[in-house]
Amino acid sequence: MNLDxxxxxxxxxxxxxxxxxxxxxxxxxSALSQMMQKFEDSLGYELMERSNRGVVPTELGKIVYKYSENIMNTYSKMLEEIDNYAKKSSSVRISATKSLVTYSMPCVLFRIKKVHPDHQYDLVTSELDRIIADVQNDISDFGVITSLPTKWVEGLEIVKIAEEQIVLVASETYSIPNEIMMDELFEYDLIMQSNSEHLYDELYRKISENGMDRELLKVLFKIDSIGAVKNALFNSYGIAMLPYPTVKRELYSKAYKKIQITDLALHYNIYLVHKPLEHLSATSRESIKTFKKLGNKAFC
Structure with a gap:
């Protein structure tokens, strides 16, 4: 099959x-039409249909389209590695979740770069499933995730690299004591992230262990963006549980205040996902080993 x-x-x-x-x-x-006809003939199936909506894929065409992205990405990665080798470059591609890319990973890479000044790093944002797939398919050299896959992934090593503190915060003007008990959480409007369930796993477990019903939490709304949650906090709409690095600046400037839950301490794990080291380039191996050695100290 021709990649073009x-x-x-x-x-x-x-x-x-x-x-x-x-x-x-x-x-x-006409040349492009003939090329597509030969492509369909080589697979033995019709991949496209012409309609009033234009050219649309058949059901089999949708399958080809779905897998073509990985094929093209893998091909691009191969060309990049060839080019890097020819130029004796030391580039490492890392996929991580959005909050880590925004708030934590720049500091991590700064510290790794101090150890390996000649290495180049390309940090990209992805969701959990895409990070796993990209590492499996050699699109990324390694990934950094905040929750484990729901099923075992063959051929990958997933190791805990650090712990991150979760803090309960509110606007300085929001009416709430500086210290509360866990059962008092149910008295306040809670703003939650809809795409970050790992932030609440430990809370839900503790609530259940203490015979309380999490459905009774006063969830004002759920938002899929940390930035939107922080804007809601600025407007004193409620309280929120967020990773400490995402609100460190606001706490320092006293735009937010931290509310201590006296009978509850929350954190989540950060994991490194990569192929066995013997299958990786020397630059990737060195970067991963340094990251593991630094552990929690890698995070600012």
């Missing part, structure tokens, strides 16, 4: 037009 053909196929599906892709690629429409 696969690339053109993806572009046609995304643009819903053969003629548009032909014009953008400076090739004739």
């Amino acid at each position: 053909t696969l690339m053109y196929y993806r572009q046609i599906i995304e643009n819903k037009s053969i003629s548009k892709v032909a014009n953008q690629s400076h090739i004739s429409q």
Whole structure:
């Protein structure tokens, strides 16, 4: 299978037009149509249908499109590694969850870079499933995650690298004591992150152990963005549980206040995910070993 053909196929599906892709690629429409016909013939299935909505994939075409992304990403990664080797470059690609990329990983990379000044690092944001897939498919050299996959992943090593404190915070103007008991949480409006269940696992467990019902928590709303949660806090809409690095600056400037839960201490684990070291480049191995050695000290 020709990778250029696969690339053109993806572009046609995304643009819903053969003629548009032909014009953008400076090739004739008939030549591109013949290329797609040969592609379908080689697989033995029809991959596209023409309709009033333009060119749309068949059900089998959707399967080809789904897997083509990994194929193209792997191909790009291969070319990058070849280029890096030729240039004697030392580039390491790391995937991590959004909150880690925004607040924690820059400090980690700063400290690793102090040990390996010649290494180059490319840090990208992804969701858990994509991080696992990218490490499996050699798109990323290693990943950093805040919750474990729901099922065992063959061929990968997942190790705890650090613990991060979770703090209960509110605006300085919000009416709440500096110290409360866990059962008093139920008296205040709680703003939660909808895409960060790991922040609440330990809380839910403690609530259950103490015979309380978590459904009775006064959840004002759930938001899928830390930035949006922080804006809601600034407006004194309620209280929130957030990773300490995400609110460290606001606590220091006294825009927020920390509320101590006297009978509850919360944290979550941070994990490193990578292939066995013998399958990685020397630069990736060195970076991972340094990260593991630094452990919690890597995080500011």
